[in-house]
Amino acid sequence: xxxxxxxxxxxxxxxxxxxxxxxxxxxxxxxxxxxxxxxxxxxxxxxxxxxxxxxxxxxxxxxxxxxxxxxxxxxxxxxxxxxxxxxxxxxxxxxxxxxxxxxxxxxxxxxxxxxxxxxxxxxxxxxxxxxxxxxxxxxxxxxxxxxxxxxxxxxxxxxxxxxxxxxxxxxxxxxxxxxx
Amino acid sequence: xxxxxxxxxxxxxxxxxxxxxxxxxxxxxxxxxxxxxxxxxxxxxxxxxxxxxxxxxxxxxxxxxxxxxxxxxxxxxxxxxxxxxxxxxxxxxxxxxxxxxxxxxxxxxxxx
Numbered sequence: 598x599x600x601x602x603x604x605x606x607x608x609x610x611x612x613x614x615x616x617x618x619x620x621x622x623x624x625x626x627x628x629x630x631x632x633x634x635x636x637x638x639x640x641x642x643x644x645x646x647x648x649x650x651x652x653x654x655x656x657x658x659x660x661x662x663x664x665x666x667x668x669x670x671x672x673x674x675x676x677x678x679x680x681x682x683x684x685x686x687x688x689x690x691x692x693x694x695x696x697x698x699x700x701x702x703x704x705x706x707x708x709x710x711x712x713x714x715x716x717x718x719x720x721x722x723x724x725x726x727x728x729x730x731x732x733x734x735x736x737x738x739x740x741x742x743x744x745x746x747x748x749x750x751x752x753x754x755x756x757x758x759x760x761x762x763x764x765x766x767x768x769x770x771x772x773x774x775x776x777x
Numbered sequence: 778x779x780x781x782x783x784x785x786x787x788x789x790x791x792x793x794x795x796x797x798x799x800x801x802x803x804x805x806x807x808x809x810x811x812x813x814x815x816x817x818x819x820x821x822x823x824x825x826x827x828x829x830x831x832x833x834x835x836x837x838x839x840x841x842x843x844x845x846x847x848x849x850x851x852x853x854x855x856x857x858x859x860x861x862x863x864x865x866x867x868x869x870x871x872x873x874x875x876x877x878x879x880x881x882x883x884x885x886x887x888x889x
Contacts, residue, residue, distance in 0.1 A: 672826060686828055687826075687827050687828040689848065691848040693846070694848065696848070724846055725846070728845040728846055729845075
């Protein structure tokens with residue numbers, strides 16, 4: 598096993614460490630949010646937050662993460678020599694009004710990560726853009742689109758179900774601009 | 778009314794208040810319910826931690842609202858609305874539908 602330098606660890610390696618540690622404790626977790634964007638955009642978007650969804654209790658999470666040296670500080674788990682914050686968000690995993698059932702498994706040096714698929718990651722970012730007009734989230738969706746194989750038809754189906762076709766035009770307009 | 782379900786009265790108050798007023802902050806709730814600040818802050822933070830509310834900082838005030846991305850928001854709204862409608866009119870008027878001015882007023886214009 599490679600020695601872990603928490604100062605310089607990548608977001609994907611840390612996510613894998615957490616996932617592996619949870620597996621050791623027979624606990625399930627899924628990585629969501631900005632960390633997925635960082636991973637799928639090849640770190641064009643930098644995130645220092647790792648948001649996981651789990652059904653486990655705070656006590657069990659605390660016990661598992663303490664073995665990695667992370668301590669609960671308010672809402673987040675952190676470690677003094679590590680730039681990342683780990684947070685657990687309330688289940689279920691959903692994008693907009695839809696539950697997510699299929700995830701991607703990524704292999705890293707420190708084990709596997711279970712996370713949103715690139716297509717669901719874009720839906721997740723678009724949901725933030727739809728609800729809060731968050732243009733940073735729109736840019737993140739575009740970054741993921743540029744770096745990953747995406748099912749655009751599936752995104753269109755979801756957008757229609759979310760009743761957000763008008764706002765989705767901004768996304769498709771940006772994609773057309775990039776292509777030209 | 779929903780104290781048994783939510784574990785405490787403050788959660789119920791926050792949720793009913795937001796149902797009627799869209800946004801709130803802890804000090805506002807303290808004044809509205811003539812309560813102490815801490816239970817209101819705790820209730821807001823607990824609901825935020827659960828993903829039911831989100832907050833934004835406006836100046837020095839943290840403003841809370843329902844999380845539009847909360848998966849069960851529509852169902853929660855419907856449930857709260859059903860219960861809210863059974864509240865006595867005087868309670869609704871006193872705590873949740875007080876006629877406070879919400880429309881904008883130009884800077885410097887004196888209050889009537």
